[in-house]
Amino acid sequence: MPNDNKQKPILIVNQSAPYGNANAKESLDLALASSAFEQALSILFTGDGIYQLLPKQSPDDIQSKNLLQMLKALPIYGVEQLYVDQQSLTERGITELDTQLPIVLVNSVEISRLYHDAQTVFRF
Amino acid sequence: MILHTLNKSPSNEALSEQLSQVIQADDQVILLEDGVYHSLLENNDTSHWLGIAAHVHALNDDLKARGLTSNNSAIKTIDYADFVRLSSECDKVIAWY
């Protein structure tokens, strides 16, 4: 039954590396738009999506906007925590993510819970 | 109960792994587009989504187009009306692509 008053939490899953395609940017655009409507929103970075969180990105010379810089605005837009798949980090040999991001590492049980708690899942 | 849709062939292993991580025993899967090639596989591995899902369905039009028939007894052939019905019966639909 539709219930307009109920908050339906959204989960956005980022599984694409930045810059190679538009997924990271267009995912962020949706996250910012959701926050304008004060929707409950969680964001999960998994697979190649964790490359979006690497420090020291400077895409000026490929004429791209800095996605990492934009991700840092998420807390101001009401997204207080960014969930990051611990296993994806390990598999990719990544030991260091940008320290200014509000990152929470999650295991596969917690990831499964994020999916099940969401009303709608958008994957990019 | 979640309904998962999958539109990529088994060669996209990362996608299958992600789905396997999320799927639970009472969930269902609809194979569409190149996803229907999964119907050629038998997989009773309890860590793989094919071995976990309560029911796996495949869109008949997409099977037929690719020269596949539903020989796999574990996979039920459906049409788009069934797709709509399953979408309304489950709690939510997650697309894997």
Place this chain on the structure above:
Amino acid sequence: MTQQPERDAQGFIVDLNTWTPTLAIEIASEEGIALTDDHWEVITLLRNFYMEFSISPAMRILVKIVKEALGEDKGNSIYLLTLFPQSPAKLASKISGLPKPTNCL
């Protein structure tokens, strides 16, 4: 008056690097606004936000930024409407030399 940098059909500057405070005064006067210190406070906040995050904020976030920096008295839509009438986020970003905030109607 010197030659103005290129602007798009809606009056936003095309190359963000061509912005100057003088240009801000000119764009504002085209919109019938004489810039005061109160305007400049907001312009500075907007430009700093853009420098930090590369995002031109829409109304809700603009209000939030102003509220955090300048307090409740100024961090509300009525105050911003008196400074930048009709569409504060759009008008303020135009005068501040930022891209038009992404349309989220």
Place this chain on the structure above:
Amino acid sequence: MIFSVLVLGAPYSSGASYSAYRFAQAALDADHNESHNKNHSANHNECHTIHRIFFYQDGIHSSSQLATPPQDEFNLYQAWQDLQSTYDLDLVTCIAAAVRRGVIDSGEAKRHNKLQHNMSTNFSLSGLGQLVEANALSDRVITFGR
């Protein structure tokens, strides 16, 4: 049940737009054949509506007016337009995604000083807020990805 549909892939480049079209058609047909299905699912009143179909990322190309498939191929662009006029569907193309990729309506053409525009009038250009709203007002969002 209220559905909304999200289309992320372009016609020809992916199956997303076609599959979404078939899903929408089936959902609207189920509505029409309500009495027909009565015995089939006694507990379910099969009355479906589609609140909105939102075209995002490469999905926006479905709204191009200029695409002209050969006569011996299915014209998915025309099919979307026909489905829209038959059921008065709300087909919304994401403005930010579309203007970037060169699919614009007459209003955007004026605004950006372009001499041409190419978006079908069966679609409307609007912001991502329309997707967020569709999610809030629908029971299910069905995504068709690339």
